[in-house]
Amino acid sequence: MTKKLSWREYLYVGSMLFGLFFGAGNLIFPVHMGQEAGANIFMANLGFLVTGIGLPFLGVIAIGISKSNGVFDLACRINRRYAVIFTVLLYLTIGPFFALPRLATTSFEIGVAPFISGDQSKLFLAIFSALFFLIAWAFSRKPSKLLGYVGKFLNPLFLFLLAILILFAFITPLGDISTASVGAAYVEDPFFKGFTMGYNTLDALAALAFGIIIVSTIRGMGVEKPNDIAKDTIKSGAVSIILMGIIYTLLAYMGTMSLGKFPISENGGIALAQIANHYLGNFGSILLALIVILACLKTAIGLITACSETFVELFPKRSYAFYIAAASILPCLFANVGLTNIIQFSIPVLMFLYPLAITLMLLVIISPLFQHRQEVYRMTTYVTLVAALLDALNSAPEFIQTNSVATAILTTADKYLPLFSIGMGWVVPAALGFIIGLIWSKLKQESVQ
Incomplete structure (x- = not known):
């Protein structure tokens, strides 16, 4: 017992x-x-x-x-x-x-x-x-x-x-x-x-x-x-x-x-x-x-x-x-x-990791709804990963953001990526990745049958 x-x-x-x-x-x-x-x-x-x-x-x-x-x-x-x-x-x-x-x-x-x-x-x-x-x-x-x-x-x-x-x-x-x-x-x-x-x-x-x-x-x-x-x-x-x-x-x-x-x-x-x-x-x-x-x-x-x-x-x-x-x-x-320096350099890392952690947790919880298909996990995560890199860049120290390449990337992201300006640029890409993953897994299942 x-x-x-x-x-x-x-x-x-x-x-x-x-x-x-x-x-x-x-x-x-x-x-x-x-x-x-x-x-x-x-x-x-x-x-x-x-x-x-x-x-x-x-x-x-x-x-x-x-x-x-x-x-x-x-x-x-x-x-x-x-x-x-x-x-x-x-x-x-x-x-x-x-x-x-x-x-x-x-x-x-x-x-x-x-x-x-x-x-x-x-x-x-x-x-x-x-x-x-x-x-x-x-x-x-x-x-x-x-x-x-x-x-x-x-x-x-x-x-x-x-x-x-x-x-x-x-x-x-x-x-x-x-x-x-x-x-x-x-x-x-x-x-x-x-x-x-x-x-x-x-x-x-x-x-x-x-x-x-x-x-x-x-x-x-x-x-x-x-x-x-x-x-x-x-x-x-x-x-x-x-x-x-x-x-x-x-x-x-x-x-x-x-x-x-x-x-x-x-x-x-x-x-x-x-x-x-x-x-x-x-x-x-x-x-x-x-x-x-x-x-x-x-x-x-x-x-x-x-x-x-x-x-x-x-x-x-x-x-x-x-x-x-x-x-x-x-x-x-x-x-x-020092504390202030640790906080300053940790923020971009967190802005990168958190979206990946959030999507992983949500996928695990709703996993039975899509029969735990790996395609859904992969596509949601990979698309989120790209958007999370942009959010991390947007919160990086000033000497990184002022680089000409970084400035061009951030300007484009701010213009075309919803919620990017408030640090939530990963949300819409994650949802799109999830939908694409569902379609991909469905097509793959049908091709096997």
Whole structure:
């Protein structure tokens, strides 16, 4: 007789998943969006929630209903070569190249930098990032203990500390939301601006990446039947997603209210530090340091574990111990370029990967409608890939966009590609690719008959 999880166990797994999701970007981007959106925060937050919690839940559902172990299994529905390339790019992005370094730099800039002089910041960042990844590496050595580390201890402590700061912000607000100034980017189409801002959390990519951890955790609790694992994955995911949605909204509105006291900051980390210091003085800075370091540490543990387990599966010549060492050392080096630079260079990569991840998740979920035909997967993905490259170019740093070839490409795309100007140029091509794929698969089926 197969085991069925209790509601307490669902909460534990959901808490673990939330803890893995909720890291640096989940704290800083909603606050920064709140400051920029001002009085238009409702629609901006709605768009943010679609990508911030809606897409991650789609990812969890896709992992669940497909009964797969993770993103590589899903991407193999297109073809194996694409699956290897996409999986490696995804894990490098949410791992050592962008997300992991961002976790350390966010922890440092919010939790440590306010207590040291600017002249010493580079030295202390190097020391802090080394200690941060040493601790994350130590926890990642035993992935079977992840539920206990994150779900039962680190995440509840993080939520308790964050609740203290949010309570102060809403009991004595710094400003009125309805009269808050609206940033230029949010005057028109605040929903779509919030939608693309949600890319920065990396959660849709993380949902695919953490699939291997969720499935192995549920199996480790005694659930063996694939159908039961699928159901438990989705139920646990629902717990995590609801919690994330509530906290995102509170953080976004907290950012908008802060405009009554502070100007728009360079990034949400600075805004959080200002808010905490205003309400609680030095104690607020210490409290925020604990909140951020806990949030980032638990996510770093999950990312190092997920990256390493996946690379062992893809490239088994190296051991799990080798990969967790590499996934800890590389981001330790990259962390020293600074938070703002990491964010700047990660945006084009996300604008490329997100459309591919979104279409993959949607295709997996509706796959029974087109009998899981590979032609539909392939055509939708390949057409989306071209459009996603254009969206990535459109969000690249200025020195790339001002190149004469890039300028000509962007001008043409802006003229002929619907929704391109708001960062959604991939939507129409993806729909066309899907239709062409359906026709192709139908014609191929008829020719075989």
